[in-house]
Amino acid sequence: MVKSIRYYIFLRDVLALTLICFGGPQAHFALFFDKLVKKRAYLTEEELIELNALCSILPGPTSTQTITAVGFKIGGPPLAYLTLLVWILPAVSIMTFAAVGISNLQEKSISLAFTRFIQPMAVGFIAYAAYSISMKVVRTKMALVIVIISSILSFTFNSPYLYPILLLAAGLITASKYNQQPIVEEKEKIKITWFNFFMWAGVFIGIAILGGITRSLPVRLFENFYRNGSLIFGGGQVLIPLMYTEFVNFKHYLSSEEFLSGFALVQAIPGPVFSFSAYIGALSMREYGIWGEITGAFLASMGIFLPGTFLIFFVSRFWNDLKKFRIVRASLEGISAASSGMVIAAALLLYMPLEQNPMNVGFTVGTFLLLTATKIPPPFIIVGGLAAGLVF
Structure with a gap:
């Protein structure tokens, strides 16, 4: 009791x-x-x-x-x-409602012009995220080189299949410097309980096979987000380049304007940034009507959040032993640097579809400066952008 x-x-x-x-x-x-x-x-x-x-x-x-x-x-x-469930439900519900609302407005040919200011503002948020992450992870010349190479490759090739390769390669590069890491203490044999790892791997492989056989959009949508949730290091901001490349450029499930509007909105609500996945999932299945949109939001949310849950259950049981290995700690420098480069590329990729005019430049730069030079909470910045869109 x-x-x-x-x-x-x-x-x-x-x-x-x-x-x-x-x-x-x-x-x-x-x-x-x-x-x-x-x-x-x-x-x-x-x-x-x-x-x-x-x-x-x-x-x-x-x-x-x-x-x-x-x-x-x-x-x-x-x-x-x-x-x-309790942690993600409010934000996921809000983003699902937002996607359904945008879809309905478009069906009724109602203009979304009131969101035109928050689209360049969303780019400002991503640019700020790139700046913040880079300031934290670039502490060595090697990290700086990895950031530059990662950003150039991510921008140039713009493929969802590139990102896991970049992360793995960068981790291997800095892992070679493991002897520069301090020795913690004598290591004991690691005792590993594999159940949650097999849960993660089983879903990863099983859903990929099922999606390939059935070609069903709901199944493929869950697989897409489960794969992304299994490969993203660095939080919600790093998720943005992968989702933009895959769902806007590669699969055309939603437009660049819809993507930016949703990303700006997720900055204005509390809870995990990964709830943005519900918005993309809903719009990806708009052709199936409102229940299709709700189903898409649910599948995308479960897909993006479940891998990290399985993995934390798996690793937390033997983390105290694993972290004593210097090669593990050394690889984190490269993974973090590559993630930073991806976010820099995302800011550029998301800015390019916008109309190149003084207004968009001003709102992008202005948002970046507000975030770096003031303590104004992001929700107030976004609400201000929406208000300006409604007025003008």
């Missing part, structure tokens, strides 16, 4: 957090620390920092994995899955 009450309180705290967590993983972590450590003492400061560090090096949404891992630590898999 006592455990049930504690679990209920924890889930209530998760709901409260997802309604106030604006920004990316760094902003979320500060709120997690205040609520989960200082006020509730669900875990220690050191434990939260360790979990966040672990999630930062795994593919998938860092904040979502961190809070799900806390639920796993407190109540095992059942509480962890409930934590995941």
Whole structure:
């Protein structure tokens, strides 16, 4: 009974957090620390920092994995899955509603001109993300070279198949410098429980085969997002270049304008940035009507969030042993640098379809400067852009 009450309180705290967590993983972590450590003492400061560090090096949404891992630590898999559901549901619901709304407006030939300012503003947000990530990861000449090469290749080839190759290659390059990492302590034999890894790999392979056989759009949509969720390092901002390349340029499920409008909106709502996937999933299945859009949003959301959940359950059991290996820590430099280069390329790729005029330049640069030079919360910036669009 006592455990049930504690679990209920924890889930209530998760709901409260997802309604106030604006920004990316760094902003979320500060709120997690205040609520989960200082006020509730669900875990220690050191434990939260360790979990966040672990999630930062795994593919998938860092904040979502961190809070799900806390639920796993407190109540095992059942509480962890409930934590995941409570954390993502508000943002996913809002983005699904937004996609359905945009689709309905277009069907009724109602102009979306009021979103014209937030499209260049969305590019400003991505440029700011590229700047912020680069400032953190570029600490060596090798990291700088990887960022430059990654951005050039991502921009030039613009293929969804390139990104995992870049991440793997960059990780291997910096892993070669493992002897520069400090020796932590003597390593013991790692004891690994493979169940959650087989769950992740089984779904990964099974859904790819099923999609290839059936050619069904819902199945392929789930496979697309599950694959992306399995390969993304660095949080929601790094997801943007992959989704834009795959769903706008490669498969043409939605237009560049629709993509930018949705990305701008996700900056204005609390919760995980990965909820943007629900928006893309819904618009990808608009030809099936409103229930098709809701189904698409559900499949995209489950596809993007499940891989990171399986992997954090798998790795958290032996992380304390794994992190003692210098080669593992050394590879993170390259992975982070390559991710940064991808985001730089994304900013350029997303800006190019916009009409090249002073207004778009002004809103892009202005948004970037507001984010770098002021403390105005992103939701207020986006609301200001929407208001300007409605007025003018």
